[in-house]
Amino acid sequence: MKPENPHPPLRLHVPEPTGRPGCKTDFSYLRVAPAGAVRRPSIDVAPADTSDLAYTLVRVLDDEGRAVGPWDPQADPALLVRGLRAMLKTRIFDARMLIAQRQKKISFYMQCLGEEAIACAHALTLHDGDMCFPTYRQQGLLLARDDVPLAEMICQLMSNERDPLKGRQLPVMYSYKRAGFFTISGNLATQFIQAVGWGMASAIKGDTKMTPRSHRPGSATGRPPKRTSTRR
Helix, strand or coil: CCCCCCCCCCCCCCCCCCCCCCCCCCCCCCCCCCCCCCCCCCCCCCHHHHHHHHHCCCCCECCCCCECCCCCCCCCHHHHHHHHHHHHHHHHHHHHHHHHHHCCCCCCCCCCCCCHHHHHHHHHHCCCCCCEECCCCCCHHHHCCCCCCHHHHHHHHHCCCCCCCCCCCCCCCCCECCCCECCCCCCCCCCHHHHHHHHHHHHHHCCCCCCCEEECHHHHCCCCCEEECCCC
């Protein structure tokens, strides 16, 4: 006879969602810090000393829409208007290109819906000579600029005769040397090493150039996107 199993029988637990379509969702389980309450560490802090920030939410705008707390950049209103315009431009571009893809006018498209602020804010901090090592969904880096024509970006999506890449790249895999925009790779996290090497070269030369680098959650074992930049 087989010995009696001392363990209780297994049970299958299916968590109940906090809300279903058409029902009001309960967000009371979320722990959201008040606006301006989360500390802002110095830029040279050790990574281990920022672990607590991974368990909270950095809020800059309060319920009245005012920027408060240590994360308030004290930005010039003209810069804020420029950033808002870039985000709106990116969202409109996204919406129209997605429609074009659904109509089979272009073969492939990837939106950055909800992520516009990341790329547009990066673009507004860069100077001539800085280098971007982006991933897909970072078209805001180009749309926030005034020297990259929309028509040229659309032609790249359509892979037509005015495509600056001559059809050698998939749609949305942009590449703009004059804008310091490194060629996008369809594989995840491939440009992390290039960005680090470029930043090290900048430091060795003793210049002040910066390189923002983004990679998707899939390349970070399901964690949120990481941003890496080097500035001396």
